[in-house]
Amino acid sequence: MKLLVVEDTIPLLETLCSALREEGYIVDSAANGDEGLYLIQEHNYDGVILDIMLPGQSGLDILRKARSGKDQTPILLLTARDSVTDRIAGLDLGADDYVTKPFDLQELLARVRAICRRGRGERTTVIRISDVELDTAKRQASRAGSPIDLTSREYAIIETLIQMRGQSVSRNYLYEHLYSEDDSTLSNVLDVYICRLRSKFGKDFIKTQRGYGYIVDHQEVSV
Amino acid sequence: MKGRSIRLRIQLWHGALLAVSVFSISILFFLHERNLRTERVKGELIQATAALIPRYYNPNPHRPPLEGEERPYRPLHRRDRPAPADGENDRRPPPPRRNSDGEPGPPRPERSSHNDRPPRESDFRDTRLPPPAPPMIISEITGEPIKRPRRVSEILDHPAKYFLVWNSEAEVHARSDNAPEDIPYIQESYDQPGETWVRTRPGYIEAINFAPRMGTIVTGIPVKAVQAGLTQFALKLFSISAGIIGLGLGIGWWMTGRATRELKQIALSSERIAHGDLSERIDLDFPSSEVGALAEVLNDSFSKLEGSFQQQVRFTADASHELRTPVSVVLTTGQFALSKDRNISEYKKAISTCVDSAMHMKKVIESLLEIARYDSGETALNLQEHDLAKVANESIELLQALAKRKRITITTSFEPTFTKIDPHRMLQVCINLLSNAIKYSTFGTEVSITVREEEEDCLLVVADRGVGIAEKDLPFLFDRFFRGKRTTGDENEHTGLGLAITKSIILAHGGTIQASNRSQGGALFRITLPKS
Secondary structure, eight states, rough: OOEEEEEESSSHHHHHHHHHHHHEEEEEEEEEEHHHHHHHHSSSSSSEEEEOOOOSSHHHHHHHHHHHHHHOOEEEEESSOOOOHHHHHHTTTSSSSSESOOHHHHHHHHHHHHHHHTTTTOOSEEETTTTEEEEETTTEETTTTTTOOOEEEEHHHHHHHTTTTTTTHHHHHHHHHHHOOTTTOOOHHHHHHHHHHHHOTTTEEEEEETTTTTEEEEBBOOO | OOOOHHHHHHHHHHHHHHHHHHHHHHHHHHHHHHHHHHHHHHHHHHHHHHHHHHHHHHHOTTTTOOTTTTOOOEOTTTTSSSTTTTTOOOTOOOOOOTTTSSSOOOOOOOOOSSSSSSOOOGGGGOOSSSOOOOOOOOOOOSSEEEEEOOOOOHHHHHHHHEEEEEEETEEEEEOTTTTOOTTOOOOOOSSTOEEEEEEEEEEEEEEEEEETTTTEEEEEEEHHHHHHHHHHHHHHHHHHHHHHHEEEEEHHHHHHHHHHHHHHHHHHHHHHHSSSTOOOOOSSOOOOOHHHHHHHHHHHHHHHHHHHHHHHHHHHHHHHHHHHHHHHHHHHHHHHHTTTTOOOOHHHHHHHHHHHHHHHHHHHHHHHHHHHHHTTTOOOOOEEEEEHHHHHHHHHHHHHHHHHHOOOOEEEOOHHHHHHHOOHEEEHHHHHHHHHHHHHHTTTTTEEEEEEEEEEEEEEEEEEOSSSOGGGGGGGGGTTTOOOOOOOOOOOTSSOOOOHHHHHHHHEEEEEEEEEEOTSSSEEEEEEEOOO
């Protein structure tokens, strides 16, 4: 999953990005409002962490513009402004969550997970398809009860595919959401990962749609 | 309620004054009235006496009256029968005369020998003189003649008035029933014999007419009778006075009540405001001018109080807000570093980031304290006679490197300007202004500094050709923590307090500082300092 962090305090920006990357996200960053707005409009992110007090455009301006452009990206406001009026203003402008500084890092990570989940219309953290269980909170997958060892990248791909089960996921989408601009991608890198995932989850778990992408079947076993 | 009541005091004084005035006037009035009555009574007694004279002094018809004199009188004769006290028996024939033997004497002359009827023409048959006119009694009060009364009861119009007549031998010739027993005999006149005069003896006022060889007539009245009327009058006067005083007190109480009510309103409102809502104001319905002025002054004070209170609240909010960012850096960095095992360099980096943030917090706190101390006057400036231009020059040297990096040229226009300044702190000011100018200057432009002495004061001007200051930011530029929209990326260095501190220092020197935009772009900061 690809996130954007817009924050003008550099040390904080850097630490946040590191922490999110360690969680397995792909993270883009911006230190001023103009750059942040540009990135949101240019790319599709699975979630955005947005500071309000920014040089250039303020976070609220960015939020307003994004939402008026029908952008559905989940956005979490991260700010030192903590009055109730500020919170109400932010949420009413279309933010999905509002976190004040200073914040607990683990809490922030959980909230990021939550807004991304909601972005997908997902309400549960555990998804089961046949004998495969994916715990998005713990970022673990298991099959027939036994946990499957996955690299961060592998988890990211299978999570995306499972979260969008029943829908075809194009290769482009996967590239966009699972690789940052800095990664040099070769088109067959993805194939390698899919192959590895098939070996772990079962050949038929991930189906190929020729010329387009991949799909995980929508066979939910209700819990 | 502490202290003595103003209202009560006003009321007591006012009441006392009113009472004294009213009672003094009443007493004067009473005395005047008493005098008047006494004089009137005296006048009446004189009149009564005069009216009795023709009854008891037999007039000699032969002797024409002297000028100014009433008819001459014949002496009272023993054998004259005394007139009955009530004057009813005008027509009772006189007892027949007897001579010394007791035999019937010659018949009485028909000439009247009793005085209780006016002389008739028949009395004067033997004479050829016209009947004398009856004496006219002129009323002392109205100045007009009074009809001769026919009865003593008409003469003595008051039941307490009495009369007594002595003949020339000091024997009581006639008296009224109510005459006191102990009237001392008088046979003297005050001025002229035959003139009525008045004497006061204990308990009685009497009018006396002494006619030598004829007798003495006394009319009098016990003082008590006069007093009785006076007592009633005094009571009436007293009750009216009391009424006036009461009314005065009542009105006074009501009026002072109005004034003190306003004061009470003010006291209540002020208490409410002081204890709670500083935005409330005193609102009097119909303020009197004096109390209204007080309320206005109080309202002004409350506005000032509210203003400075709000400023404090804002400041506290700003301060805690300013510290949020560095605190969250420390927190997040620390939590991240501890979230899993890391290598030494990562830990080092994390710790160094924390230290940087702590330093930033330290600067913020110190700057805040500095400003607070300047503003409260706690910090004493180390004033010396010093050249402002030299200080400005020093700041240029310190910022040379910074200027070079942006290819900024600093032009100077310095005149030696000696005045009382704290050199260290003025250096701070110069550095602040100069570094701002450099920071916000466009690459390769010019920053100018001017120091010179003017007519009234000393001048220091720092101007740049940068982006200038947004019009809407101008009023807030020197506020604490105010940062314009643009920053230059050194957030951690920039506390937002630089200009606020500068302003505090300048104000502590007794000077002024102003910021404005230059007509062709850029910002200009103008400082004036008092000449020593």
